Amino acid sequence: MRFLKGLKSLAACTALAAGIMAAGNTAGAADKHKIFLSMSYIGNDWQAEAANMVKAMAAHKSMVDKVDLQVQVAGPNAQRQIQQINAMVQAGAEAIVIYPISPTALNSVIKNACDKGVKIFAYDGDISEPCAHNISIDQTEAGRVTAEWLAQKLNGKGDIVMITGVPGTSVDDLRTKAAKDVFAKYPDIKIVGEAVGMWSQAVARTELSKITATRSWDQINGLWTQVGCYTANAMQLESGKTPEQLLPCAGEGSNGGRIQMLPVGTEVEGAASPYAPLGAQRISYASPPYSGALALKLAVAALEGQDVPKRVTLPLPIVTNETVKLCNEGTWEEMKAGCNAFLPSLVSNPGWFGSIFSEQTPEIGLAAALVGQPEP
Amino acid sequence: MKAAPSSSGAPVGRLLARHRGVLIAAIVFLVLLGTVDLISAGPLTYFDIAFLSSGGATSALAAIGQTIVILSGGFDLSAGAVISLVNVVLARSMDPMDMEASVVLWTAVGIGIGMLTGAFNGFFIAFLRLQPIVVTLSTMFIIQGVTLLVMDKPGGAVAPSLGTFYLGDAVTGWLPMPLVVIGVVLLAWLWLKNTRLGTAIYAVGSDADAAAAAGVRVAWVRFLVYVIAGGCYGLAGVFISAQTGSGDPLVGNPLLLAMFAAVVVGGTRLGGGRGGPLGSAIGAYILMIVVNILLVLNVSAYYSTIAEGAILILAVLAGSVSRQSVLARQLRMLGTRLSARQAGTLVSQLRQDDRRLALQRDARPRGAAERPSLFVRNAEILRYALPAYICFVIVVVVTQAWLGGAILNPGYWNSLIVLSCFLAILALGQGTVILTGGLDLSVPWTIGLCGIILAGMVKGSDAALLYALPAVLLLACVIGLVNGLGIVFLGLSPIVMTLATNGLLQGAALLYSNGTPDGFSSPMLRWFMTGKIGVFAPVVLFMALFVIAAVTLLGRTPFGRRVYGIGNGVRAAELSGIAVGRTLVLVYMLSALCSGLVGVLLTGFSGQASLGMGDDYLLPSIAVVVVGGALITGGRGHYLGMLGGVLLLTGLQTLLAGTTLPYATRAILFGLVVLGAVIALRDKKT
Known part of the structure; x- marks a missing residue:
């Protein structure tokens, strides 16, 4: 089943890629913003879900012409993330979205990146270097x-x-x-x-x-x-x-x-x-896995000259017995109407993180978190 | 051996041959650097080089220390923890406002802390003759606890003068300071190497007994090695503090595995006697530049661990390409076999007559000498297995006294055995590998991948379990086969091969699950782990059978005897007719099979599989084997001893979990108890 699904999405991707290439001749890649994502260890459920949502955000129709996103994994090692961010700056990044392995160890490399005009957006964990934008809950x-x-x-x-x-x-x-x-x-x-x-x-x-x-x-x-x-x-x-x-x-x-x-x-x-x-x-309650996708969106906004605050404190996603409500499909529209739990037939992993709704990210819904597919 | 190098031959050639490992590591590094330069947009500038040199410096410095330990035949797992400790001590005690903080003073503080921890390790290893792996593992826990006591979360600040010094330029625009620091350390080593101590380190690593016979004071050499290595880790800690400008109690821990990879890539042989720190420093830079390669090639996230694994294997393989390499020898042997088959002289093609010499049967009456008592026959096993059990009993008694509800509570024993079963199964696999003198680092993601695939296939159906279980266990065997073939036929060191496999498996798990493992265990599997027959879960009965099977396998079968034979000496085993290659492949298959089984059971226990579910089982799987009296270099150990180690560790963790002690204190206690348990294991003075 999964394999078939994989094949199908592969076929879709190829078609999409062909389409993009055809379109690319006219649009040109030069006006796309070069943005990098530096992730930590990808081998756990939260990280993988967050990565899916970032990819979905970059693939959304409002973004796909603006963003050239490259995702890299640093593993659990802060040293490697330092090296990676340096390499990204050298490779001409306009903005770097980061899941910081350490809130402090990256400070000097990030200061250096900021000095070169690169916009830094950290999600979930904070970076204490003041030039970085932080997107997380309290x-x-x-x-x-x-x-x-x-x-x-x-x-x-x-x-x-x-x-x-x-x-x-x-x-x-x-x-x-x-x-x-x-x-x-x-x-x-x-x-x-x-x-x-x-x-x-x-x-x-x-x-x-x-x-x-x-x-x-x-x-x-x-x-x-x-x-x-x-x-x-x-x-x-x-x-x-x-x-x-x-x-x-x-x-x-x-x-x-x-x-x-x-x-x-x-x-x-x-x-x-x-x-x-x-x-x-x-x-x-949870650290919501959409924070990376939101960070990417804000990074693009900042590159387009909008004013983006240094500190974005996300609303704490709290659900109690009084407010829990089942979603049928998990589209963004449906979640906006107040649903916050998903059918086990759609989400078969009970450990999967359910706090995926944000007012600010209509581009991504359940399909984004599960397979990296944006809302239409 | 046959052709001794002619003395009049080119000394350059001899020099090259002696430093092959280092040279090839350097060539691999230059090729990788060239690749980055070629593919990336702009040409490499001085800034790139400066960044690269500071990026790899911490690992390089630590790898130099680790290499010295490994040269002397040791092993140091506490290296990463020491780096974290130095980092938090500096970040806590330095005054960030003091722009003129003395670089010399704080560097000395860092190195001093490192040397102190090294002295602690060295004392137990050299003078109490304990096994390095278990001493340094205990030290690792103790230091991690102390680190958290010093600083329980990231923060603090390091005075900027340290950063200015260590990250600046030695010669502006030409020579970055990190390279100078590494250079100075390497020069110091070069000096040391030519002193009596340097010779003694190599001698002890090659053959401790021979060194002792030649008048080397082995204990003191070992002690000093750990102190020197500790100093290197301390310097690495100072460097990372300068680089990050702040403290993080977890910063050094993930450096550990990469450090071993760097040492092996750099051409140093695990087990001692051959290689050197220069190669390891280059190895550290090779591993670091992989980050840049993945970036310029735009390798997508899910594939990055696969690419890293592949690069690791290729780098090491490139280092071993020669007529003497294992791969070349295997190919030559294959050729010989083929031609022998054509000529009809292969052993299996000869007539299967009994060609043994007709020896006269021993006519003396049997049984004249009385069989020694059971106790005497198993004295050695008892000596090495008992300490773990004695400590376990003490832990249980303390649990009863402190928390109550232990000894007479069947629920306690049930939980204990269920929780032990994962490590007990892993102990058979990892233990057998260790008995042959190897190490299996692919345990975490063999567990993860097998669990995830099982859950994905089963999806809650008992019927599906019937075909999913054999399929998953078969997959595990294939993983083990790949490990075994890489080690035997490509001649890769077990650490490199299994580390690379672990990366490949992680990538496979991510690709299979798309980052979100789905499916869950079936009711039968869940019942097996969490249901009840009387007061015990069914898995408890299974464990009883498993222990009997494991003891029989290692103690009573030809396979078991071959394993011990290989562990006691590969050459001797080969000469006594053991098919070493085939046995080793089987050993790694057994280990992977055990990991796969644990993946299945963990899925049943948790109800579902998750990414990273095996991450917490690697170091414990090694620890229980050694605490149970096995020798990390192979050849000695008994499964019942390892089982004692499992019970001790699980019992201790259960005791600590029932208390409300802070984590830092628990880590320190855990380390101390493990250390205490193995003091009883120490080897008799030789």
């Missing part, structure tokens, strides 16, 4: 809002487990500290377990298995995770809990988690437990 707010939600759900009393992100990163530090500051205000809330979840459902499962090896689910009242609510709910079902008994969980914006938030009995195509409506008590 991580402190994310930690605070979700922790407050959990504290209220528990009426300020109970034993909770925390699953954090990658230790040593700013994002993890800001979120976790903000959440702990909130919990510290409630003397009856006790953190009884804290595990490093590395922003991965698979790691969350092994860590939660270790915690529940010595502490049963009955001895836990709630969870605060950065990624892991979907898995925590699945594990509670496996241990014999009913959907009504699921613990309140503040956590990530994975589509699996969103589907679990729908009331039990909701008709959902392709659902199979635990990727099914459970009425789970949740607040769902």
Whole structure:
């Protein structure tokens, strides 16, 4: 199936390429902006989804004549990203969109790029060099809002487990500290377990298995995770809990988690437990994977002479049981009308990140995040 | 061997032959540089060279240190962590407002920190005679913890004077400073090499016993090697601080694997005795310029790891093209075989008569000498396997005392065994590879690719599992076959070959999944991992069978005996009639099969597959094998010992996860316990 789909898209690409070449003779590539994307490690779900959305943005009909986008991967190594950005500047980049591996290590190379007139746009993580544009959510707010939600759900009393992100990163530090500051205000809330979840459902499962090896689910009242609510709910079902008994969980914006938030009995195509409506008590937040695509759009706007702010704080994509709503197709129009969870028959990976809607990016919808195809 | 170089022959030729590794690395580098120059838009300017020289300097400096360790027959996994530590210490303690901060002083601080960690490593390795890989792995965890205590997130600032000095020009417009720094280090090495210590380092790396017999104080040489190497990592840390102008506690960690690749590309042999730091420095630059090549060729993101893997293999292959190379020898042997077949003199074409000498049977009555007791016969296994189990028991008791609900709680044991099963299976594969003296670095993406393909084929259907499971395991075998063939027939070092394969597999997984792995495990597979028969998950019963099979495979079959034979000496094994090549290929297939099985089980455990799901299993898979008493250079180790290592590590992680200790403290404790466990393993004084 996938192979056929691949073949089809390949055929489409070839046709498209032929078309572009034919058109290219008249349009000429000279007036296209040369923009590079320097990604980090591509081997995880969030990064791959974000890359798809950037590619879709560049392929949208409003962009395709303006942008010559080259995507390069630096891996997890900040040294290589430094080298890569230098090479991009040398290769004549007008703008560079960056997923920064480190908020600080890139400062000097980025300063150097800015000095040469290259526009720098960082998405998701921040770069502390002042000449760079930063497009991301407020991580402190994310930690605070979700922790407050959990504290209220528990009426300020109970034993909770925390699953954090990658230790040593700013994002993890800001979120976790903000959440702990909130919990510290409630003397009856006790953190009884804290595990490093590395922003991965698979790691969350092994860590939660270790915690529940010595502490049963009955001895836990709630969870605060950065990624892991979907898995925590699945594990509670496996241990014999009913959907009504699921613990309140503040956590990530994975589509699996969103589907679990729908009331039990909701008709959902392709659902199979635990990727099914459970009425789970949740607040769902995420670093939205569309930020890279938005960064590209803003970079083009800046190159066209528009005034783009240095700091774009994205609205925190928060979904609760009250606001969760199923999409039928996942077009941008439909999401604008307020839907925020996708059918498992369309998104078969429950760990896939669901926060893909932005007011500012009508060019990209579900197809962009899944296969890199822009909205028509 | 046959034709000794004639003494009157050109000394230039001899010189070339001696430095072949370095020369070829340099040629490969120049070819790559020329390629970049040729394809990119403008000609290479001084600025390009200056950028390139600063871009690769950190890796080059660290690789020089690593090379010295490897020359002495060691191995250092703590290098990346030391770089991070120096970086955060400098970023925390330097005053960014102090424009005149002393370069000499802070460089000395960095090198000093590096040498201190090196002394720590060296003490345990040289004087307590512990295995380098496990000591430096423990140190890596401890240093990572300390680094996070110094600075728990990126920040701080390094005084600009450091950056001005290290990134500036030595001769304006002609010679960038990073090259001078590397040059100075290499000159220092050149001086050291010609001292008694330098000779001793090569001697210890070639044959420690012979060196000791010749009067070299082996322990002191080893100790100093780690201190010197630590100094190099420290300097690399200073350089990266100057380059980035700030601190990041994770900055050095990803440099580790690239460092080993740089060493091997530079012509140094893992295991010691041959090669040198100059080649490694060039190797580091080769790996760095690949970034530029990918950019000018506009290799798309999904293909970049594939391209890198291919370049790595080609670079190393180019270095080994000669009449003496393994590939050439294999081809010659193939030719010989073919002509023998035509002449009808191939062994398999001869008549299969029993041509053994008719020896007189030993007439003495058997059983006269009493068979030694079970304990005596297995004393060596016990000596190396027991420490892990003893530590495991201690960990369980501490868990009971600290957290409660352990010893009498079947749920605890169930979780422990389920969590152990992944590492226990990997331990068989990685352990067998290590027994032959190799290393399999393709574990992470063999797990990832197999899991992703399984989930994609199964899509929640039990019926599909019936054909998907064999298909995926077959794929794993093919991956292992590729590894094995590369190592045996192309003569690539296992580290290079499996590292490259890992990159190829990552690219394959991304292409297959389009970045979004779909599908999920079937109910039966999920039940197998998370369901219950009584109090235990079905996989617990499977593990019991697996352990029996693994012990039998390594201990009671001809295959197992061949593995140990190869580990104890390839030449000796060859001469005793072991088909070394065929056995090695099988060993790598076994390892890939184990990784593939883990991919399947992880998919069942998590319910779905995700990219990067195998990333956290590489270093632990090596650690458990060594903690379980196996010798990293091969030939010694028992599966039951490795199993003890698995239980110890999993038990320890379960204990730490149940506490609310900060991550930094946990990392330090983890390192200390592993180190403590292996102190009991130390070799008797020879």
